[in-house]
Amino acid sequence: MTYTRIAGIGSFLPEKVVSNQDLEKTMDTSDEWIRERTGIKRRHIAGAGETTSSIGLEAAKRAMQDAGVGPEDIDLIIVGTCTPDKLFPSTACIIQRQLGVKGPAAFDVNAACSGFVYSLDMANRYIKTGGATTALVIGSETLSRITNWEDRGTAVLFGDGAGCVVLQASEEPGILATHIHADGQYEDLLQVRSGVSVGYEKTQSGGAFIEMKGNAVFKRAVATFDAMARETVADLDGELGDIDWFVPHQANMRIIKAAAKKLGLPMERVIATVDEHANTSGASIPLALDQAVRDGRIKRGDTLLFAAFGAGFTWGSAMIKY
Ligand SMILES: CC(C)(COP(=O)(O)OP(=O)(O)OC[C@H]1O[C@@H](n2cnc3c(N)ncnc32)[C@H](O)[C@@H]1OP(=O)(O)O)[C@@H](O)C(=O)NCCC(=O)NCCS
Known part of the structure; x- marks a missing residue:
């Protein structure tokens, strides 16, 4: 029986950090309210040049290094995101090109905050049925780009970042x-x-x-x-x-x-x-x-x-x- 194993993990956070105290200066909120209601103290926010694909790419590179695989090994890329760079091409295709992977399927999955688990489910099915052997499953988001900074009820809750797992076919479980x-x-x-x-x-x-x-x-x-x-x-x-x-x-x-x-x-x-x-x-x-x-x-x-x-x-x- 073929199983799917997590062979490597990587993540990436934008450098810019916005604390609750920073938000206090721009909206009617307080560090105390945010921490008490949500547990959040700070969040990373994508800089002007950063996109969902650029931070997802960094996470993917780190996960590939961790797994010891190269572009030639990757035969599936799925990106779980609800904040793609653009409508098309998909963020997965943009990352695929930047990684130097050519040919295998690459697509985005929009299941909002469940996007990573949805993508993991799909990649697992591909691998178990022999449709892929080494897959990148990336969760990458720039939620700050769809945050209404004038709505304190939502603005304090979200941040940007990316994470990736390399999944590989294995005889040992796995998922x-x-x-x-x-x-x-x-x-x-x-x-x-x-x-x-x-x-x-x-x-x-x-x-x-x-x-x-x-x-x-x-x-x-x-x-x-x-x-x-x-x-x-x-x-x-x-x-x-x-x-x-x-x-x-x-x-x-x-x-x-x-x-x-x-x-x-x-x-x-x-x-x-x-x-x-x-x-x-x-x-x-x-x-x-x-x-x-x-x-x-x-x-x-x-x-x-x-x-x-x-x-x-x-x-x-x-x-x-x-
Ligand atoms: C958003 C959330 C933190 C709000 O907490 P809450 O205890 O439900 O608070 P309420 O929305 O009832 O608001 C209570 C009061 O705080 C105020 N308030 C809302 N945001 C505020 C903020 N950032 N700072 C200060 N006060 C705030 C409201 O205006 C309200 O004031 P009022 O009583 O004078 O009308 C909470 O509902 C939550 O976490 N929901 C789930 C969100 C989530 O996880 N979404 C993603 C799912 S994937």
């Missing part, structure tokens, strides 16, 4: 299970109202900005994290106690804590980077994973549970023997 889901009835709770086909006049400013009903999203997120973790563990005839590390999407520390509590997982076994990165959407799980691998918490052989939730609503999980 043990993935589940992805969507329920489109919640469009109104979290969306960018304007866009190419509906037109940009939908927002007063004529731009494309994140709009969110924070409270309602919060409640759905907590309930969904709990349900999807149980679904994944049950699918493997396992126990929640089998999980060494819970690596959730980093939206809000209160959501992460509530989900961990419902699952009976102590915070010592939860990877949380939302304080330093804020919500980086599809990049948040690979960014958190990379940090925990680098600082030595996550080790080879550990069992990991990824769980993501985002606009759509979309949600998805993956159980992995690292």
Whole structure:
């Protein structure tokens, strides 16, 4: 049987850091409010020359180096992003060219904050069925470009960043299970109202900005994290106690804590980077994973549970023997 193994990880954060104190100077908010409601202290923001592809490229290069693979080894590139450089070509194609990879499939997946887990699910299926042997799965976002800096209810929540895993076919597990889901009835709770086909006049400013009903999203997120973790563990005839590390999407520390509590997982076994990165959407799980691998918490052989939730609503999980 062919399994899919994480062979390497890399991440990249833009150099520019914006702290809560910086935001206090430009909007009616406070460090205390942001930390209390979200756990966020600071976020990285893409500079003028940085794009989703440029930061995704750096994360990919680091992951390839970590895995010891070159451009000639890559036969699939999937980028989970809801903030692509442009409508087309896809961010995956732009990164493919810059990496010097030619020929294999490269495409973007838009599942908002679940984009990385959706992409992981897809790459796993390609590899298990022999359609690819070495895949790059990248989560890369420049959410600052769709942030309305005049809306304190959303502006304080988001950040930019990128993370990447190199997945390889292996005889050893690997990705043990993935589940992805969507329920489109919640469009109104979290969306960018304007866009190419509906037109940009939908927002007063004529731009494309994140709009969110924070409270309602919060409640759905907590309930969904709990349900999807149980679904994944049950699918493997396992126990929640089998999980060494819970690596959730980093939206809000209160959501992460509530989900961990419902699952009976102590915070010592939860990877949380939302304080330093804020919500980086599809990049948040690979960014958190990379940090925990680098600082030595996550080790080879550990069992990991990824769980993501985002606009759509979309949600998805993956159980992995690292
Ligand atoms: C956004 C969120 C932090 C808001 O926290 P909350 O406890 O629900 O707060 P509310 O929206 O009820 O707002 C409470 C008050 O704080 C105010 N407020 C909102 N943003 C603020 C800010 N940045 N600074 C200071 N005050 C703020 C509101 O105006 C409101 O004031 P009022 O009571 O005078 O009307 C929270 O709902 C949340 O995290 N939701 C999920 C968001 C998320 O994770 N989305 C992505 C999912 S992938």
